Amino acid sequence: MALDDRKLDVLRAIVEDYVATQEPVGSRALVERHSLGVSPATVRNDMAVLEEEGYIRQPHTSAGRVPTDRGYRLFVDRLSKVKPLSPAERRAIERFLVGAVDLDDVVHRAVRLLAQLTRQVAVVQYPSLARSSVRHLELVPVSTTRLLIVMITDTGRVEQRIVELPEPTSVEDVENLTRALNEKLVGSKLVDTPPLVAELAEQANLNQPAMNALAVVLLETLVERHEERITIAGTANLARFHTPLDLAGSLRPVLEALEEEVILLKLFDQVKAGSAIVRIGDENEVADLRTTSVVSTGYGPGSTVVGGLGVLGPTRMDYPANIATVRAVARYVGDLLTQH
Known part of the structure; x- marks a missing residue:
């Protein structure tokens, strides 16, 4: 009807x-x-x-x-009409996020800000390595048989690994390897780099033993193991809603679910930039979160989604305000990534 x-x-x-x-x-x-x-x-x-x-x-x-x-x-x-944020709220978000000095700072500021503004549990996913591209690679000699490989992605993530070399390698060889890696990989999505790394391992003008050792580390730790990271804030906000009507009794299953990174990553499975997904109660895929509602969205430079952020709380939440806040913070985080 x-x-x-x-x-x-x-x-x-x-x-x-x-x-x-x-x-x-x-x-x-x-x-x-x-x-x-x-x-x-x-x-x-x-x-x-x-x-x-x-x-x-x-x-x-x-x-x-x-x-x-x-x-x-x-x-x-x-x-629900999405409540427009007031100019004061917009300025507060901008001031709080613009002072960030690096990606970690951006993520931690964003999650604290979300928790404060919405008074819910805030969750922010670091930019996914799987969705990132290589911006720069640097090889730093630690000794003649050991290199530090530093990879910077277009989303601001910095990954560092130590590479043990099979034999002493000259500074000149390290410089050649650095140049070759950057020429071949910069601008490529991490998921597309395995065949490019394999091509480098067959390049005759490079120190092959050293290149082979580098290839193993690049493929095993930077490409194949897409390390996803999540940060969370405002869990104590759940206690404000601990009534039988709000969270159907026990907080324990919700708190236990919030400790599982795999569960939190599911919150961002289908996010897009610019629009919010609202899952209410039983719509949540995770059984332990079915007494809650989740408002989530994607963020990234431009229309590219590199991660997700959102809030979780009781089904009795201010949906219009939370949707507006989640979208606004995502937009500012995306703009910051573009600038960096």
């Missing part, structure tokens, strides 16, 4: 009041707080229809109702 505009307005009012007050919402309160233009009896009838259709429920025998996951979903899809 399709809901008419009036019933949608009643649902919107219930969601907004419940998010604001944390209390089940009654028909009398709706009529007093919102200009619905109808009598309390009509609102009660509309609430009965909404309850019958599964959009709201009565948690106790009191007169109040609370939204269900289905109600929140309709609110997000049909009713």
Whole structure:
């Protein structure tokens, strides 16, 4: 059954009041707080229809109702207008992020900022190596038989590995190897580099024993092991919502899920730049997160997505504000990566 505009307005009012007050919402309160233009009896009838259709429920025998996951979903899809951030909020985000000195600083500032602005758990994925390109490679001699290889990606990640060489290697050979690696690999996506590294290993003008040792390290540690990293902040915010209505009882499964990096990475499986994905309650793939909602988006230079960020909290969250904040922080982080 399709809901008419009036019933949608009643649902919107219930969601907004419940998010604001944390209390089940009654028909009398709706009529007093919102200009619905109808009598309390009509609102009660509309609430009965909404309850019958599964959009709201009565948690106790009191007169109040609370939204269900289905109600929140309709609110997000049909009713919520993304709240524009105020100029002050935009300036605060920009000031906080612009002072970052390197990628680690950008990520840590972003996750703290998200947690502070939304008062939810914030999660930020470091730029994925799998989605990154090589910006520069440097070989630093540590001794005649040991090199430090430093790789900088276009997303600002810096990866360092020690390479043990089979025999002493001259400074001139190291310089030749550095030049050859940069000529061959700079600008390439990491996922596309294995055949290029293999070509270098067959290049006659290079010190082959040293190149072979470098190739092994490049393929095993920089290319094949796409190390994904996640950082998290604001877990204590969950305690503010620890009521049976908000997180369906125990916080433990949620907290345990937040400690699993593999689970957190799933939050960013399908993110795109510029738009937010909202998963509400049972829509979450991970069973332990089905008492929560997750708002996530992708970020990166331009329209390229190199990682994801988002917030997690009870289904009773301020969706319009959280969607706006998540998208704004993602946009600023993407701009910073472009500048760096």
